[in-house]
Amino acid sequence: MPLILFAAGCGSDDGATGAASGGSSGVKVTGNVGAKPTVTFPSGSPATKSSYEVIQPGTGTQVKSGDKVIVNLTVYDWDGKTNAAQGSSYDNKAPETIAVNAQLPQVLQEGFTKVKHGGRLLAVLANDSVAPQQQTSPAEPTKVFVFDVVGTQPPALKAATGKETGQSIKGVKVDNPGGEKAPTLTTKTGEKPPGDLVVKTVIEGTGAKVQPSQTLTVHYTGKIWGTDKKFDSSWERGEPAEFPLGQVIQGWQQGLAGVPVGSRVVMSIPPKLGYGDQAQQNIPAGSTLVFVVDVLAAY
Template structure:
């Protein structure tokens, strides 16, 4: 993607959760990020059955998990531990999951999202995205496969046994507690007082933007002008990622990238996964908003050429914010 930070790394995913432990939220987020550009499996592989683990309690509340220790599991073994009582999951639902990680050796709880009530919302349910093999299965594929035909508040477990250390061998217990649909385009109130000297943006019926640079010469400071004001939740310093559609242009009007042309969304990780102009420019904006970003070189790619983007380029983006987590 053209707006990626040149220093982006999968390590940036780890900034979401508490340091020094591989928490459940980190692991499921890693699976979701790895799957962002992944293709659906050509064929499905039945996962091994997780045994010896039980759950009890009220659906939708933190379950009481029991198993004898040390617990021996096959890698990626899974099982439904408690049936849900909510709405049936549908393709395209963004699922917010409460997650808990347990040590297989001691049975102790290592980390949980229940205590802070900040579920991980990185998974978009896709029942056709099944594991091609047991060993190569991502946590996103395991969740999609295990939750097929299930309801909100279903609790399932996954045994992870892919390393020699205790941190690599654990039980992940997950419960989808809510479902929502990402927007398909910006939705909200059109902003009327947009400065007249900025590029002029026109939006087609399907949401795709086009631009007239309007003689604009750029700015040495970041411009983050809301064009459509959404009414969804705000992107804050604690936001891990924003799901967007976008188009990017150079000041001469040449388009260098567009998710609209790929009929796709982009998940922008906001702590090192995108250029600084995106991180700063999207902060404070709401889901549903359309934002015009003018990114000076020092907040973009600086003196480095990036594909079709020359060195020292000012970049112009129109970004529709469809979801956040």
């Protein structure tokens, strides 16, 4: 599980503001940026107020709101007793990407914009950073994060980019107009729909392969097998969709994991990996779904 999910559910709450640099939490961080930090806690009860402190400002590019920052992070539970480490991306050698946006607790939104690439940020997330409707009982322990900013995720592509493969699914047609124009998907066919998931690469991208735990930015069009009835299209809305891959239908989870960023794929998803016997707004029960998907970014 990504370590930053420890901060998820903290939600954004304007009442939780960052302390000035040199924050008042009393937590000390030593060691060099680029290696796992040593964290020392003050005696007594944990902080009840969220705060951040710039440990090292960094010398690279300034982090801005809206950036997707790549970080190494180390997490502690500050309970005033064992103050146990909960994990570090330095141990599993898997830096994480965090979108600096309104989904983050206020202290992180503010703190990240005070550091540059190569910088180190300490953040204390107490229960004042949890929106009242999300507060659980009993309260979560105060979390302490040390973030080392490695870089920034490049902005999402506008459309798939790469080499056309000539692959397709029998009975389904994808026309690629090129550039940033939407592909055309045709699913009117007398062919019997496949009983299992079928994924074909139409354009092969050259980016990193999608991991199941990532959040994706995609453009897509969805139609019903056999009828050519379109039920959804991000292209028509004029804005790509962004979602954690783990929160969409099974067909997408299985079909997009391992696909290189920049690719265009066409997927035929049987009912058992789609919506099954449940009718959706524009989708009859038991439908085989066909999607053409451009994978524009993954983080």
